[in-house]
Amino acid sequence: MTIIACYSSKGGVGKTSSATNLAFLAAAHGSRTLIVDLDQQGATSFYFRVRAPEQHRARSLLDEARSEAAILETNYERLHILPAHSSYRSLDTLLDGMKKSRRRLAERLEDVADGYDVMVLDCPPTLGLVAENVFRAADVILVPVIPTTLSRRTVDQLDAFFEKSGHDRSRLRPFFSMVEPHKRMHRDTMQEMRASDPRLLKSSIPYCAEIEAMGTHREPVLRFALRSRGAAAFLELWLELQGEVAATARD
Amino acid sequence: MEDAARRFRWQSSEDDDDVLARSLGDGILLESGEEQRARLELLDTFERTLVCAGHALVRDGAQLLAVRADDLRSDAIMGVATRSSALFWWDLEPGPLQDVLRRHLGLRAVTPLAAVELRSLEHRVSNEDGKIVARLRKDSLHVDGRKLGCSVTLLPLLGYEREARALATSLSRAPAFRPSDEPLAWLVLRAAGQDRLPLPLRPGLRLQPLQTAQDGVTRISHWLLRAARQHEPGIVADIDTEFVHAYRVALRQLRSLLSLVKGVYPEDDTRRMRAFFAKQARATNRLRDLDVYLLDEGAFRSTLPPVLQGGLDEMFADLRSERAQALRQVRRVLRSATYQKQMAAHEQWLSQHSPPTGPRAEEPIGAVAVAEIRRRARKVLKVGRAVSDSSPAEEVHQLRIECKRLRYLLELFADLFPEGALAPVVRRLKRLQDALGGLNDGAVQERFLGEYLKTASRLDPQTIATVGGLIGLLHRAQGEARQRLRERFSEFDSARVRRVLARRARLGGAA
Numbered sequence: 001m002t003i004i005a006c007y008s009s010k011g012g013v014g015k016t017s018s019a020t021n022l023a024f025l026a027a028a029h030g031s032r033t034l035i036v037d038l039d040q041q042g043a044t045s046f047y048f049r050v051r052a053p054e055q056h057r058a059r060s061l062l063d064e065a066r067s068e069a070a071i072l073e074t075n076y077e078r079l080h081i082l083p084a085h086s087s088y089r090s091l092d093t094l095l096d097g098m099k100k101s102r103r104r105l106a107e108r109l110e111d112v113a114d115g116y117d118v119m120v121l122d123c124p125p126t127l128g129l130v131a132e133n134v135f136r137a138a139d140v141i142l143v144p145v146i147p148t149t150l151s152r153r154t155v156d157q158l159d160a161f162f163e164k165s166g167h168d169r170s171r172l173r174p175f176f177s178m179v180e181p182h183k184r185m186h187r188d189t190m191q192e193m194r195a196s197d198p199r200l201l202k203s204s205i206p207y208c209a210e211i212e213a214m215g216t217h218r219e220p221v222l223r224f225a226l227r228s229r230g231a232a233a234f235l236e237l238w239l240e241l242q243g244e245v246a247a248t249a250r251d
Numbered sequence: 252m253e254d255a256a257r258r259f260r261w262q263s264s265e266d267d268d269d270v271l272a273r274s275l276g277d278g279i280l281l282e283s284g285e286e287q288r289a290r291l292e293l294l295d296t297f298e299r300t301l302v303c304a305g306h307a308l309v310r311d312g313a314q315l316l317a318v319r320a321d322d323l324r325s326d327a328i329m330g331v332a333t334r335s336s337a338l339f340w341w342d343l344e345p346g347p348l349q350d351v352l353r354r355h356l357g358l359r360a361v362t363p364l365a366a367v368e369l370r371s372l373e374h375r376v377s378n379e380d381g382k383i384v385a386r387l388r389k390d391s392l393h394v395d396g397r398k399l400g401c402s403v404t405l406l407p408l409l410g411y412e413r414e415a416r417a418l419a420t421s422l423s424r425a426p427a428f429r430p431s432d433e434p435l436a437w438l439v440l441r442a443a444g445q446d447r448l449p450l451p452l453r454p455g456l457r458l459q460p461l462q463t464a465q466d467g468v469t470r471i472s473h474w475l476l477r478a479a480r481q482h483e484p485g486i487v488a489d490i491d492t493e494f495v496h497a498y499r500v501a502l503r504q505l506r507s508l509l510s511l512v513k514g515v516y517p518e519d520d521t522r523r524m525r526a527f528f529a530k531q532a533r534a535t536n537r538l539r540d541l542d543v544y545l546l547d548e549g550a551f552r553s554t555l556p557p558v559l560q561g562g563l564d565e566m567f568a569d570l571r572s573e574r575a576q577a578l579r580q581v582r583r584v585l586r587s588a589t590y591q592k593q594m595a596a597h598e599q600w601l602s603q604h605s606p607p608t609g610p611r612a613e614e615p616i617g618a619v620a621v622a623e624i625r626r627r628a629r630k631v632l633k634v635g636r637a638v639s640d641s642s643p644a645e646e647v648h649q650l651r652i653e654c655k656r657l658r659y660l661l662e663l664f665a666d667l668f669p670e671g672a673l674a675p676v677v678r679r680l681k682r683l684q685d686a687l688g689g690l691n692d693g694a695v696q697e698r699f700l701g702e703y704l705k706t707a708s709r710l711d712p713q714t715i716a717t718v719g720g721l722i723g724l725l726h727r728a729q730g731e732a733r734q735r736l737r738e739r740f741s742e743f744d745s746a747r748v749r750r751v752l753a754r755r756a757r758l759g760g761a762a
Contacts, residue, residue: 049382053410072410075383080409218381 001113002245005121005138007131009154014144014177016043017211017221018234019122022142024220025238027079031117034071034080036109038134039124040088045081048074049218052085058094059087062104064111071112076220082112092128105133127161135167140245144177144205147189155197169199173244175237176204201244203237206230259405259419261428262438266391266401271374274425275418281387284373291323292366293439294338296359297485297494299448304355307436310363315343317351320436322390322404323369337362337490358546360491365443368393369435376418384414390435392442399442402435403428450478452501458666460617465515465608467616468508471663473601475505480594483585486535489578492542495535502532507659511623514611520600521609527597534584541574544699554724555717562717569707620664627657628676628752635683635740640733644694647736651687654680675751679743686739690732697725 006019016039023035037044038061045051053070060066071080095101113119123134135141143158145151155174162169174197180186194200205211208230210221217224222231265271272281292310295301301308307320317328330348332338337360340352352361374387385408391401403422407415422428440446454474458467479501485494506528509521516524548567552560584590600606611619631653638646661677700722704715 049380050410051380070410073408 001117001119002140003109003113003119003121003138004241005123005134005141006144007121007123007134007141008144009125009127009158010151011125013146013151014205014211015125016047016122017214018142018144018177018205018237019120020044020047020214021220021222021231021234022238022241023079023118023120024076024222025234026118026120027076028222029238030078032078032080032115033118033120034082034113034116035120035122036082036112037084037122038088038091038130039084039122040086040091041124042084042086044122045083047214047218047220048081048083050074050081050083052083056083056085057087058085058089058091061088061091062094062098062108064108067108067112076223080116088124091124091130092126095129095133101129102132103136105130106137109133109137132165135162135165135171138171140241141172142201142241143172143174145174145193146178147176147186147193149185149189152189152193155193173199173201173241175201178207179204180207201237201240203233203240205233205237208233259407259415259422260431260433261403261422262431262433263401263403263428265427266389266398268372268374268389270427271387271389271403274422274427275376276421279418279421280377282375282377284375286370286372289369289371290366291369291439292363293436293443294361294363295440296356296361297449297482297490298359299440299446300355300359301361302434302436302440303448305434306351306355307434308352308361315348317348320434322388323435323439324371339491358491358493362490364445365439366394367399367439367442376414378414384408384411385418387418392435392439394442400438402431402433402438449481450474452478452497452504453662454478458616458664460667461615463612464512464614464616464619465606465612468512468515469601469603469606472505472508473598475501475508476594476598476601479505480598487582487585492546495539495542495581499532499535499539502528504659504663506532507656508663511627511656511660512611512619514609516609516612517607518609520607524597524600527593531584531590531594535581538574538577538581540699541570541577544570545574551721555720559713559717559720562711562714565709565711565714566703566707566718616664617667620660620667624657624660624664624673625752627653627660628748631657631680632744635744638736638740640737647687647690647694651684651691654684654687658684673751676748679739679745679748683736683739683743686732686736690729690736693725693729693732697722697729700725 004022006015006022008015019035023033027033035044035048042052050072053072056066056070060070067082071082073079074081091105095105098104100107109119109121121134121138124130143155145155158172159169162172174193176190179190190204206229208221208228210225210228211230213225214221221228222234225231263270268281268283272279275281289311294308294310301317302320305320306317307323308315308317309323310316315330315332317326317330319325328347328351330346331344332342333344334342338352339358339360340349340356343349343352370391370393372389374389375383376385376387378384386406388404388406389401390404392399405415405419405422423430437446452475454471456470456474458471479498482494482498482501485491486498506525509525509528513521515521545567548563552563555563631650634646634650634653638650658677658680661673661680665673700718704710704718707714
């Protein structure tokens with residue numbers, strides 16, 4: 001059972017579209033998959049056309065039975081979703097008032113993950129207790145990065161946070177997202193970052209109109225635009241990730 | 252992720268999707284996938300073993316697969332068969348399908364029982380967000396273009412149980428749909444007129460202690476005769492060896508009953524029936540013996556080193572041609588007008604409301620059962636005590652016969668005693684019979700091989716050596732078997748057994 005987190009401290013970098021399409025690919029390749037939408041904006045839930053069940057709140061995430069009761073089957077085989085709720089915006093505060101605040105959510109997520117082969121966590125763009133718990137639970141933390149100068153700083157900040165908190169930095173796997181190869185800044189940044197950071201995944205996701213159109217179609221891009229460059233890129237990313245996960249499991 | 256508890260199923264005579272949409276109520280949006288069609292042949296044994304176990308063996312063109320009897324599609328296990336007619340588990344190539352069949356079939360063969368065209372269509376029910384909240388699968392069965400039945404299954408989605416229940420309620424209320432748990436495989440069998448299960452050999456009647464002896468015996472006899480006869484078509488078609496076996500077992504039980512519980516009919520009638528059924532059973536003796544040898548071929552061969560295997564080839568080839576001849580003879584008998592007429596007459600005699608009575612006819616069957624069991628048990632002890640290590644085979648054989656008689660009575664009349672009352676006796680009797688059986692099998696094999704050596708038309712030195720070697724092995728095993736027999740008999744000849752028979756074999760005042 002593998003837990004994959006999609007995290008970025010910035011919004012609008014392709015975090016949700018990545019989580020959605022990777023979860024879809026995991027399920028399509030035969031794994032029983034659960035995608036957990038932890039972002040109070042609920043973009044993932046929107047893509048999957050689901051709403052949180054009546055009783056579901058932020059507090060439910062801290063109780064195994066209540067979390068499980070909120071899980072819904074998506075329109076796609078083997079893919080389930082634990083939808084977000086607007087009350088998730090107070091999740092950091094909620095955790096802060098509890099003992100073991102840095103672990104509590106992680107443990108509940110691990111409990112829920114038990115019935116699945118893969119769990120994908122779509123994280124909110126904040127660096128608080130929710131993020132801490134996610135970093136603790138995840139086997140791999142994917143970090144989508146738009147290849148600009150500012151993005152380098154974001155990765156550095158994340159590294160620093162990891163060091164300070166004692167998390168294993170090698171679990172961070174940045175990858176380039178929304179890449180526009182005709183832009184010189186993108187090309188240069190990618191070259192520089194690859195030279196200094198071996199954790200970067202080789203695959204990258206291009207800026208792609210079809211990926212942008214996910215909000216209109218409300219489906220993974222691999223469903224409505226299988227032949228697009230975006231779809232092909234996600235597939236490549238997934239295959240590379242599978243190889244990495246297998247290698248880590250062996251070590 | 253589908254499990255049976257979460258399925259809802261209805262049957263309908265309406266194939267029309269409009270009817271389905273209307274039955275679901277207003278505001279429900281149905282979207283359909285593509286209709287899938289498959290020509291399926293359903294195979295199973297005489298006893299419908301697979302479907303009763305929840306599996307369905309189907310042939311879809313050249314593909315052979317086991318699926319769930321429920322929906323004829325889930326949990327598909329594929330395999331390859333080396334034959335296309337009656338299939339035994341060993342006719343499949345090793346693999347998961349062979350494993351499934353080996354677990355369930357035993358010595359039975361499966362034959363094609365029904366051929367249908369299965370048309371399946373999946374509908375999706377979505378909410379206003381475009382989220383699928385339930386799936387409805389419609390399966391319809393067609394033969395020669397004619398629709399035979401239609402089944403609608405509701406497949407809920409996790410988290411949308413409320414929506415599923417609402418849909419289920421609508422369908423259950425709709426006049427065109429009838430809730431039904433029936434697996435699709437049974438629908439197919441019913442459409443082909445193949446859904447009747449055979450009569451079990453153990454009569455499904457409960458005897459009452461105060462029933463008259465004649466009433467009890469007549470009912471059971473009639474059942475056993477019908478149970479025997481239902482195997483005749485299978486014997487004639489030579490589907491598998493179990494048909495002859497079951498036919499003989501039923502007739503044997505019938506004859507045992509008539510001989511062990513005498514006096515319920517006039518002596519002449521009892522004698523007439525016993526003679527007739529004995530004759531019919533004898534007609535199948537040779538065929539059954541040969542079947543048993545041929546079934547044992549693998550075991551026989553594995554006891555011999557490779558160098559002697561060649562010698563067995565000829566022997567088994569001879570056995571096979573003899574078996575073909577024996578089958579021809581049995582077929583002639585079963586198909587003859589005489590046999591059919593006589594059997595029908597006996598069936599009719601046993602279904603009379605008041606058959607002619609004998610001296611014990613009116614006695615309560617409870618009392619009769621106790622008396623006979625005690626009598627037979629005393630006989631077993633008497634005969635068994637006289638058997639020594641040097642006793643000839645006939646004496647041991649006699650003991651075996653007496654044990655069978657007692658055993659049969661205990662099983663036949665089990666209903667009349669409190670649960671577990673006679674268990675100590677039955678347990679020890681079974682163990683004694685096991686020991687006798689082992690001894691007997693060895694002796695029969697030895698004798699058979701000896702005869703074969705004497706009467707076979709062509710014998711080469713290799714065959715003689717092989718058969719001689721086998722006889723030697725069997726002879727040595729006999730010594731061990733005798734020892735075991737002694738031990739088991741003394742377990743039976745014990746104070747415990749005597750006590751149970753004296754006291755427990757009692758039926759609330761009927762003893």
